[in-house]
Amino acid sequence: MEETSDIVLSVEGLHKVFKDFWGRPRAKAVNGIDFEVKRGEVFGLLGPNGSGKSTTIKMLLGLLHPTRGKIHVLGKPPRDVQSKVRIGYLPEESYLYPYLTARETLDFYGRLFDLSGPERRQRIDQLLEMVGLQHTGRRTIKEFSKGMARRIGLAQALINNPEIVILDEPTSGLDPIGTRQVKDLIQTLAERGKTVFLSSHLLADVEDVCDRIAILYAGQVQAEGSIVDLLQVDEHYLVPLSGLTPDQLQNVLRVLRETLGAEPELEHPRRNLEQFFMEVISKARASGGEISGAGAGKQVADYLQGAEETSGGGDVLEEILKERAPEPSPAAADPASEPVAPAGEDLDGRIDQLLGDQGDPKDE
Amino acid sequence: MIAIAWLTALETVRQPICLILTTSAVLFIGVLPLVVNYTFGETGKVIRDSGLAVFLLMGVLLSTYAACLSITREMKSGTISAVLSKPVNRTLFLLAKFAGITGIILLYCLLVAVAVIMSERTVSELYEIDFYSAGSLLVAPFVAYLIAGLINYFSDRNFVSNAFALQFIVVMLAFVWTGFVDRTGAMQAFGLLYNWKLIPAAMLLTMALLTLLAIAVTLATRLDAVPTLVICSVVLMVGLLSDYFFGRHAETWWWAEIGYAVIPNWQHFWVVDGLTGGGEIQWSVVWATGRYALLYTTGVLCLAVSLFNFSEIK
Known part of the structure; x- marks a missing residue:
């Protein structure tokens, strides 16, 4: 399949069955899923633990072999090494080398993309600043908190300025500031034409950033579509009002009461x-x-x-x-x-x- | 590939166990002359045999542990998935891992071989100890640890990897310095008191360790650390007795012929008995064994690459 201008990632009839030592089927992790991801969109794969999200992502990256079905990433099979130059991946856990410092870690991943020395140094400085770890000095990753390791994981996923960013539970282990930062980053990357594919079970995070989602359960897609289409309740309306005097408010409520023939619900908005x-x-x-x-x-x-x-x-x-x-x-x-x-x-x-x-x- | 090999070497030397094994080997070999000096003329042989046995034993532990650390643990912890999601060819990845560990094993072999040579010199005179040689060998690791500790205190650099590197450097400096002094402390031409005949024996053991490393890397692509260590130990023991178990039946029984071909025959690598009574190991033996080790290692690594290419990273 050639890479088309629109579809950068496609999955068709994907199955994955894990087998035991003797080759007998042990667990059906993915059971016939189909979806497509368009260039520049933020696509979220949702589902409870064990629903097949991480298995799907690992098949997209060629780390696991599908039992059946087809996958194309940037028009190529997932095990194509060259297409991985254009992909950034943040694993579910912060899979990092424990005895390396943050700088050494990013330098290593930069070398895997054959980045020149000056370019690597420049990007590392900027990424460390971006994730707030520029002052960690010679501390090794094993001394980092989970959130700090997660931030370095995110930085390594962006070292190659990728076209597709695949994020497995990107906000897992992050504090609210880090979570907000990651969500803003995802939106910013998408605005600049990058495709973001993320998996999460943190629904609020997905709702904040995704254009489209697919909900997985028992290895199957249970629902798929744009956030707006899936979440909008057509029969209900919300009318934000501000700066009303008590008299004006009473007038509005009276009109609503007369029009609807019922008492309207009135609530003050809250900060989140x-x-x-x-x-x-x-x-x-x-x-x-x-x-x-x-x-x-x-x-x-x-x-x-x-x-x-x-x-x-x-x-x-x-x-x-x-x-x-x-x-x-x-x-x-x-x-x-x-x-x-x-x-x-x-x-x-x-x-x-x-x-x-x-x-x-x-x-x- | 260079980046992965370098990282593998770096991660290996930053493991405390790597430093502990290396230091233990050097100190054990350094202490040997003080313990076995009064053995009725057999002192040199005891030092050689014991020193090279420590060389092999610690090397086996180091190579199998490093293989498990680099392959099995990375597959378990998932670091390998982050690397293989980048434009990295699996074959090159595995070969780079092997190359990185090989670098560390070669440093270990050089360090311990020098320690054995210094140790043998320490007791080259009957009932007398060469304190220049013994002292410098025993003090060297402590000097390295002290310097690494100071570096860590003042600049926060990694203690373990610095101690490993400094231990190598300080022991080499001790070897050079001791080579220029005789047993009374007077200057002499370099290395007159060293038994250079130990070099071929050390080279053969190095080849044995690299062959075992290839086996460990292959096993580590599919098995956990414990089965890898157990199987490597069994291969080592059975291979040492290969002539007895398989060799004498090889022309009669097909299973013995296969076993004799598949299990590496470690007797080819353990020829230290040839040094007894002033004998020496012929370079032709080293060359022939080197070809055997190269062929065996290449074959095993081909199997490792094949297994790794079809493995799934969970």
Whole structure:
């Protein structure tokens, strides 16, 4: 199968049966699944533990052999070594060499892609800064916390500036800041035309970042489609209202009551726990508290973004708080203040050089 | 391939067990002359036999452990899946692993061979100990550990790998320095008191260890660490008695012929008896055994590559 412009990953009638020492079937991990992933989309594979997510990913990478079925990654069979130059993979666990430092680990993976010495060093510096591990010095991976090891795992998956990023449980073991950072990174990579294929059982994470999902259970796809199509409840509506006086609110409720013939439900919106957590940590950091693990990191490595934007990589915590800060009400807004570009736009601009040598597929 | 071989070597020397085995071998060989000095003229032979036996035993443990660490443990822990998801050919991966461990085994063999030569010199005079040779050999590992400790304290560099490298360097320096002094401490031409005839024996043992390493790597592609260690031990013991078990029946029984061909005959590699009474090992023997080891290792590695290429990384 030749690589088409649209489909970068396709799976057809995939089966995987694990056998015992004597060749007898022991477990049916994948039982006839089909799906396709288009270029530039974020595709999520969901399912409970043991549903076949990791087995499917390992077959996509040629680490396991399908019992039956066809797989094409970038138009090639999964065991094609050359196509792996264009793939980045974060395994489920942080599969790293315990006696190497963070820098040595990334240097090793960079060498596997034949990156030149200066390029390797440049990317390693930027990736370490991005994942907040630039100050780990000579500490070896075995001394890292699970979250820190996960961050290095993510960095190694991006060392080759891949076209397809395959992430197996990418937020597993990360703190809320790291989780938010990974989710923002996934969205940013997708905006720049990269395809992200991820598996997770953390539903909120998948909902935040995925365009399309497939839900696996007992090795079969139980549901597949875009997040919007699958989750939208057509019969219900949500009307966000803000800045209403009590009188105005009563008027609105009266109109609704008369129109619907029933009492409408009224609730105050709440901040979510993630936003509250970010605010608390931000205050703690402002008061000078320090931790020995990973820092907050920068949003995106410079080599994954535009040259003209490379100096704009700020602290991820500040970025998140900026992004999620409630918009000032018209009455409270300072008329003299300059209009501010949304943080997402700023982030988008900062990765313009993402595919400096391969171009942005969306622009082609 | 170079990156993987280098990483394999680095990960191996950063394992504390690697350092412990190497230091134990050097110290055990260094202490031997102090223990067996009064053995009615057989001292040199006892030192040679015991020293080379320690050389082989520790080398077997090191090579099988390194193979299990590099292949089995990586398959178990999953590091191998991260590497093979990159543009890495499986055949080259396995050969690079073998090459990386081979580098460490060669360093070990050189270090321990030098220790055996220094140890034999220590008792080359009846009932007298050469304290220049004994002292420098016994002190060298401690000097290496001290320097590695200081480096670790001041610059936070890895203690274990530095101690391994420094131990090698300090023992080599001790060997060179001792080579220039006689038993009274007076300067002399280099190496007059060393028994250079031990070199072919050490080379043969090195070949034996590399052959065993190839077997361990092959087993490690499919088996866990414990079965790999057990099978390697059995192959070593059966191979040492290959002539008895298989050789004498090889022309009569088909199973003996197969066993004689498949199990490596370690007797070809253990020819230290040839040094008794001032004898020496002919280079033609080393050359012939080298060809045997090369052919056997190549065959076993072909099997390893085949097994690894069809294995699944779970």
